[in-house]
Amino acid sequence: MRLLHFDHSKRLVSIDFSGKSIPPYAILSHRWGDSEVLFEDIRSDTYKDKEGHRKIEFCAEQAAQDQLLYFWIDTCCIDKWNRRERSKAINSMFRWYKDAAKCYVFLPDVSLSTATEIALRSSWEASFRASEWFTRGWTLQELIAPVSVEFFSSEGRRIGDKRSLEQLVHEITGIPVEALRNCPLDGFPISERMEWAENRETTEEEDKVYCLLGLLDIFMPASYGEGKEKAWTRLQLEVEATNGAPSIIPFSRNDHFVGRESQLAELEAKLFGGKQTTMMAITGPGGTGKSQLALELAYQTRQRIKNCSVFWIDASDMDSLYQSYASIAQKLDVPSWDDEKADIKQLVKLHLSSKGARQWLLVFDNTDGINLESSGLSTAGAVDLLDYLPQSELCSIVFTTTNGDTAKRLASQNIVELGEMTPDTAERMLENYLNTPVSRSKQQEAELLLQELSYLPLAIVQAAAYINTRNMTLQDYRSQLLKHKEEALEHRSEFSEGKLQECDTKGPVTITLLISMDQIRGSDSLAADYLFLAACVDRKDIPLDLLEASSPREREDAIKVLNSYALVTRRPADSALDLHQLVHRALRSWLQRQERLDQWTQHVIARLLGVFPDDNHGSRSKWRRLLPHVKYALSHSLPEQEDADRMTLVWKCAMTLLSDGRYNEAEELFVQVMETRKRVLGDEHPDTLTSMANLASTYRNQGRWKEAEELQAKDLEICSRVLGDKHLDTLTSMANLASTYWNQGRWKEAEELEVQVMGTFKRVLGDEHPDTLNSMANLASTYRNQGRWKEAEELQTKDLEICSRVLGDEHPDTLISMANLASTYWNQGRWKEAEELGVQVMGTFKRVLGDEHPDTLTSMANLAHTWKAQGRSKEAISLMEKCFELQKQILSPHHPNTETSLKTLNEWRMGNLEIRT
Structure with a gap:
């Protein structure tokens, strides 16, 4: 669970309390607007640009008045791009509201400009009764779960709480006073609790059921698209199975x-x-x-x-x-x-x-x-x-x-x-999906249609969806199907054999898609555009943020059109949609036949560039979800076009791959970027030099020191000559070269450059800039490797304190700083202190970066060394074995880190054998 608070410098920060004791906190209940502050806005410190920041400031001020340091707001405390986190949050929401010390209900449709108006109940009661907050499904649990619920007007003035207003709230909602007083919910029959949501509205019809799960103490996954009635049926099954076999x-x-x-x-x-x-x-x-x-x-x-x-x-x-x-x-x-x-x-x-x-x-x-x-x-x-x-x-x-x-x-x-369905089964399936029963006189028409559909279930579903949506006859639909088939056969002559293998021009799913698409293109151009965009990215987990619209409602309406024709699967819980692989393939075939695939691919690349984030840590979940779509679009576009948007997206993609430890993939893209920039911009353009430095960093992380050094030396020479010795790019280039020296054990050369870099960074950027902190960490590591423990520890302690305060406890730079300090403790034989930090670093790296990230593997190896030094050989060997196996997969068997781990393992195993002998 994340909580917000303003630090000593009045900066809004988010703190993750996973695995820690959660302090008392306030929680906000509100209705979402069109300009809400999101998790990524807090991380990038841009939240004040959005209208929603006023609610944050209101909540913070009210929490401070109630002597609460921390507060929680759903819009910006949940990383919506992290599917694991989002799923867990949905299932934890009732508990989070229940455990809150205070719950503040913000009512933007209730206005009170003066304290006098609050005293006069007649001036606000009507608008309070009419507030939309009381009509929404998900606010039901936000009213019942917390012990303390206080209501505030749009100006932030306190109206009262659910105890002082309990009779009024009871009249508005129909919820018994005892439930408002937090009497145990199992004292109310399940049927009665279900009635509490009866007159409430939700954006998704299924949410009228899902919003009750916390009140019923039932865990049931959301399945948007099933409809309210089927959701009710599933809920009843869960209620009946409460004391049976959980499923x-x-x-x-x-x-x-x-x-x-x-x-x-x-x-x-x-x-x-x-x-x-x-x-x-x-x-x-x-x-x-x-x-x-x-x-x-x-x-x-x-x-x-x-x-x-x-x-x-x-x-x-x-x-x-x-x-x-x-x-x-x-x-x-x-x-x-x-x-x-x-x-x-x-x-x-x-x-x-x-x-x-x-x-x-x-x-x-x-x-x-x-x-x-x-x-x-x-x-x-x-x-x-x-x-x-x-x-x-x-x-x-x-x-x-x-x-x-x-x-x-x-x-x-x-x-x-499974193969084709039998004709009889296909006919029964068609009848089941049609809204209007097939009469006896239409049986033959149904049989002919099913023959054309090759008895394929997906094609039958799409045909039935079209017939239901358009309210047309089987005969009319078959006429359209035959017409499209003839056109498809004519177009086959336009393709070479190779292209025919790529393009399915006459399959039943393709034909049913084309019929639906013709209708959609004529009636809803936005929905058609969404289909074309979806054809140019990966078919699964397509984020709604990729779909441009003037408003969320317009976008949702277009998606529902596509859903009504059974062309997409909506995933509201993930703010995404999926396409069936046959639909995806057929869409690409159609765009290729229309000679529009390249055009749409370029459009999608421009759109992806608009939403794809920089490689800062706060955007890690976002770039990880978008990467499959970026890689798909780039792999199906033409590199030789040298389009500016494409190359910028290639570079951003490479940077995120580098940050995620995917060095081989990053290298391939950085080479592409560097060669293109050399050709288009020239060898000495700043962007060319940046791409050269990026590629060199990739070589260094792969353990290819010589290649890295050659490229970095060349980059530094050009930067110094073209940009000057004090330019930030020159200093970054110098720091990179120093790191390569460090990796080769050339401590004196590394120190010389690092002292120069740190001093200039401090003067130009300030003591607390991330680049300054990185240079400080690098110099401290060099001191450590020279045996200058005291100097290293002083610098690392200072670096860790600033990183924790400025970047947060879970930022990778903070964790690396913590790992460096642990290594210095280890070098001094302070095993207990080293272990304490090592365990914390490894656990957090696993959660933040993943089990297989190179930084996680380094922390694993470090902890294994600490355990070995403490005489815990069995645990150390087990952990190092796991680390070695992962390093072989992730870094390659010949990476220096992998080879070092193998050498260490062999030495430890031999030592253990000698002891046992």
């Missing part, structure tokens, strides 16, 4: 599901049949209904085996897997589930593998590979799914995948293959 199925049952009886029977017959974990895979081409079959199996298993817990796991990538496992851990109340330092995936695996009486069915959906990548990590740091599968005779696992090799590796011969 998580994040989607409502598909009422339109038909057929696949033989496949269902095969799956049910083989599950829970052996003395070890049963693993089965459902495989087949995209669009054949693998996930829908698994969903039906999940619901049938839950009905049939009352003692079986069913958990649905999104295995499409590492982040989704983590979120699914975290939800399971919370649902089962697995010990340490809320510990930030715990490996949630291992906790769940061990819990499900332990002996017990309950059966488990796990559905791993969208498993298209054994190695799952994260949006923020390279392939080398991918998670091996097999490492996190529970082993128990009571556990059955079902995978859905389009990859036959993956299916065989995971499930051996236990594979259920």
